[in-house]
Amino acid sequence: MNPLIDAALLADENSKLSADLDTDYAALGEQLQRQGHDIDQLCNTAAQFGIAIPSWGVGTGGTRFARFPGPGEPRHVFDKLEDCGVIQQLCRATPKVSLHIPWDDENPTEMKDKAQSLGLSFDAMNSNTFQDQPDQKHSYKYGSLSHTDAATRAQAVEHNLRCIEIGEAIGSDALTVWVGDGSNFPGQTHMGRQLDRYLDGMRQVYAGLPSHWRLFTEHKMYEPAFYSTVVQDWGSNYLIAKELGPQASCLVDLGHHAPNVNIEMIVSRLAHFGKLGGFHFNDSKYGDDDLDSGSIDPYRLFLVFNELVDIEQRQPESFNPAYMLDQSHNVTDPIESLMSSALEVQRAYVQALLVDREALAFHQENNDALMASETLKRAFRTNVEPLLQRARQNMGGAINPVAAYREAGYRSKVAKLRPAVSGAGGGIV
Ligand code: LRH
Ligand code: MN
Numbered sequence: 001m002n003p004l005i006d007a008a009l010l011a012d013e014n015s016k017l018s019a020d021l022d023t024d025y026a027a028l029g030e031q032l033q034r035q036g037h038d039i040d041q042l043c044n045t046a047a048q049f050g051i052a053i054p055s056w057g058v059g060t061g062g063t064r065f066a067r068f069p070g071p072g073e074p075r076h077v078f079d080k081l082e083d084c085g086v087i088q089q090l091c092r093a094t095p096k097v098s099l100h101i102p103w104d105d106e107n108p109t110e111m112k113d114k115a116q117s118l119g120l121s122f123d124a125m126n127s128n129t130f131q132d133q134p135d136q137k138h139s140y141k142y143g144s145l146s147h148t149d150a151a152t153r154a155q156a157v158e159h160n161l162r163c164i165e166i167g168e169a170i171g172s173d174a175l176t177v178w179v180g181d182g183s184n185f186p187g188q189t190h191m192g193r194q195l196d197r198y199l200d201g202m203r204q205v206y207a208g209l210p211s212h213w214r215l216f217t218e219h220k221m222y223e224p225a226f227y228s229t230v231v232q233d234w235g236s237n238y239l240i241a242k243e244l245g246p247q248a249s250c251l252v253d254l255g256h257h258a259p260n261v262n263i264e265m266i267v268s269r270l271a272h273f274g275k276l277g278g279f280h281f282n283d284s285k286y287g288d289d290d291l292d293s294g295s296i297d298p299y300r301l302f303l304v305f306n307e308l309v310d311i312e313q314r315q316p317e318s319f320n321p322a323y324m325l326d327q328s329h330n331v332t333d334p335i336e337s338l339m340s341s342a343l344e345v346q347r348a349y350v351q352a353l354l355v356d357r358e359a360l361a362f363h364q365e366n367n368d369a370l371m372a373s374e375t376l377k378r379a380f381r382t383n384v385e386p387l388l389q390r391a392r393q394n395m396g397g398a399i400n401p402v403a404a405y406r407e408a409g410y411r412s413k414v415a416k417l418r419p420a421v422s423g424a425g426g427g428i429v
């Protein structure tokens with residue numbers, strides 16, 4: 001059975017909206033032209049934008065208190081890939097999937113074939129040394145790559161090397177390493193020795209990278225370690241990536257910072273020193289909330305992209321950050337959340353392309369703070385929705401992805417094939 005949404009239904013959905021889109025697109029085109037932008041050119045640029053879907057994002061998330069699974073939860077990586085195929089079919093901005101091992105530990109050839117049949121490929125691999133698996137010899141309770149016990153560290157290194165091996169077989173070219181290692185009490189660990197052990201393990205992982213691969217280290221301020229974390233912030237992350245070598249760079253998960261931290265400045269700093277590797281996009285109100293991208297602070301998302309576009313335009317040859325979503329969908333249909341989140345990130349990118357950079361530089365040089373801020377606001381306030389809709393339509397996607405998805409009844413169809421699962425017993429965070 002073809003898991004994707006029926007092409008006739010999609011065409012029908014689009015035909016209901018296309019006359020209005022023509023009018024809105026023409027109006028936006030005029031508005032942008034007055035500002036010196038060519039809407040068709042921007043539309044083509046928007047169409048090039050891609051952000052990876054995390055395989056774990058298509059299942060309902062949860063907190064340590066509870067998980068409330070919806071109908072038709074994916075049973076395994078092949079179901080997850082089908083859900084990602086539908087997201088890409090409708091959005092056309094999510095061509096890659098990022099796997100997490102061992103959550104997605106299946107036959108690589110079968111995973112690759114399945115992805116190909118759905119028009120998908122694979123983004124960065126994610127290793128998991130923050131949980132114990134049933135058949136695991138050494139526990140990660142007191143850490144993984146930085147554990148005091150050499151055999152536990154070796155096991156964590158081995159796992160990362162295996163992730164690279166699986167990644168190679170499916171056509172990935174990057175590994176993201178996030179560890180939960182740290183401590184829960186002052187004095188519990190020696191911070192310097194713990195970092196040395198981590199670095200030693202990461203050097204072994206780095207040595208196992210194929211030459212065209214990249215290694216992303218992901219920082220996070222706290223959780224599950226609540227007193228100190230080995231890779232707690234962008235400064236440590238930068239030092240680690242620098243220590244490891246040119247194939248290593250830093251991954252910024254938007255939720256992994258203290259509240260009110262200026263993330264766009266972190267982005268600028270890392271890029272300035274050539275160590276910005278990629279992103280896990282999500283939104284946050286208090287901590288690592290993993291809320292939908294752009295749902296809390298869309299202006300901050302725009303400001304991050306304002307920095308990215310600035311770097312992209314200044315250093316086009318070396319600019320290649322990996323974009324991925326990393327969210328937990330607790331109360332929504334994950335497919336709907338991932339579609340709307342991917343489009344929010346794409347929107348922020350296109351809005352950032354509208355910033356008049358000459359005017360901005362002029363106001364900065366003249367210390368005209370108000371006009372500098374207005375220059376950014378002007379781009380941010382522009383409703384680029386018709387441009388995004390047209391980009392999707394041109395690529396065969398849906399003008400309104402959520403409406404088409406609901407009309408197709410995808411969720412209730414897969415719910416008939418995929419057995420209902422219970423949320424009892426709490427969930428993964
Ligand atoms: C840690 C994290 C990391 C993990 C994912 C499941 O909070 O952001 O990226 O791999 O969540
Ligand atoms: Mn993350």
Ligand code: MN
Pocket residue numbers: 253255256288326
């Ligand atoms: Mn996280």
